[in-house]
Amino acid sequence: MDNRIREHAETLVDWSARIESGDDVVLSVAEGAHDLAVAVAEALGARGANVVTTYASEEVSRAYLRAHAGDFETSEHELALYERADSVLILGGGRNTFATADVDGETRQAAARAKQPIREARMATDWMSTVHPTRALAQQAGMSYEAYRDFVYEAILRDWEALAEEMAQLKQLLDDGNEVHLVSERTDLRMSIEGRNAINSAASVAYDSHNLPSGEVFTAPYDTEGEVVFDVPMTISGARVRDVWLRFEDGRVVDFSAESGENTIADLLDTDEGAPRLGELGIGMNRGIDRITDNILFDEKMGDTVHLALGRAYDACLPEGESGNDSAVHVDLITDVSENSRLEIDGEVVQRNGRFRWEDGFEP
Known part of the structure; x- marks a missing residue:
């Protein structure tokens, strides 16, 4: 594993989220963020945090939104998860940055309105969002994968x-x-x-x-x-x-x-x-x-x-x-x-x- 991934995880857990022993943490992991998730989970375990891991995929979201019939409702079980959490760590890094491009606007709006109480509960926690460099993101940026990784860590590993x-x-x-x-x-x-x-x-x-x-x-x-x-x-x-x-x-x-x-x-x-x-x-x-x-x-x-x-x-x-x-x-x-x-x-x-x-x- 690139040592910069571990530095990224340490920065996220210590400087950014200020995780302490006993904290209840939701770890949201995008499709391409596996390596960072491993490093973050290791750091969270060393600090004695309690972790629930969720999978965040734009392709999964697309499938759900396009197939959904009827009105959107707020998911009470998801709401309860964030209401009980101390911190939420969001690790971005998908496989396709345009995965939801063919979901119509009306559906997006309805889903966003139903998600608003969940979003409010998440934002009431000590939440942090970051991204793991992936080939899809490098392609979107018009960069080689190696150059994009250097770019990401130059932005993240700062004083x-x-x-x-x-x-x-x-x-x-x-x-x-x-x-x-x-x-x-x-x-x-x-x-x-x-x-x-x-x-x-x-x-x-x-x-x-x-x-x-x-x-x-x-x-x-x-x-x-x-x-x-x-x-x-x-x-x-x-x-x-x-x-x-x-x-x-x-x-x-x-x-x-x-x-x-x-x-x-x-x-x-x-x-x-x-x-x-x-x-x-x-x-x-x-x-x-x-x-x-x-x-x-x-x-x-x-x-x-x-x-x-x-x-x-x-x-x-x-x-x-x-x-x-x-x-x-x-x-x-x-x-x-x-x-x-x-x-x-x-x-x-x-x-x-x-x-x-x-x-x-x-x-x-």
Whole structure:
């Protein structure tokens, strides 16, 4: 076994999930993540955790969704599993990234709505999501398998404490700010952030962070006005999406288009009342991610990118007692800010052309 797999597992169990003896852990394993699952199970056993392993396959999901007759109902037995869990570790890495491409949008929406209580229960745990490098993911990224493995571990096996210290600077600016203004050649978007709590997403539940790799600072915007273009191509629900344009008024999407995948965006926006509103503004800061790979776990953390999520807002970003945007979906869309762009907080430029004001190369 590649020793980096064991390092990955140790980072996930110790730094990210902070697993302790006696913790009840659900280990969700994708089709191609077997080797990582073995290493994680070994680490969990050494720490005295109690583990239930589940199998996560997009091909299995496709078969179920296409054959399903009647209305979808929330699975009470699955809900009970997550309600009793302390931690959920999700190991991604499938065999076919487009396995569910031929599941119709209406079915997806109905299944997502039925799954929402389960998703809420899972997100109430100390959950973490990561990915094991597979040949399918390498192919999707347009890379050789060997190069893709190097890329993945460069993004994951980082000095997370040092990165957390750097990202804390942006968190403070967002916490103190009232409005974010994002500007580029085809984007002019304003978002209110007053009273919201930004998350220093340093790949650990200790930072309210739930992805490995991570390396972003995010918050929950509202009262969105203007337009934005997402020029980073990506796969959503098994469909290729490119150059998505959204126009917001009074916090909601009122018009949209896409060069490809427009029907997918339409289905997404039609999911429920919360889907046409923003649930997240995220700013990528992981310089170990140096290219787009069509995998949201990596792409949204890349330096020189900003992403916005349609749908659900994370509770950690909200003041106590306040409810943010509620939806059965949370789908990220990414824009490249490496050229001809700026990010302002209350009129002050904090990032220009991908460089933050504390980085070399920043132009005021």
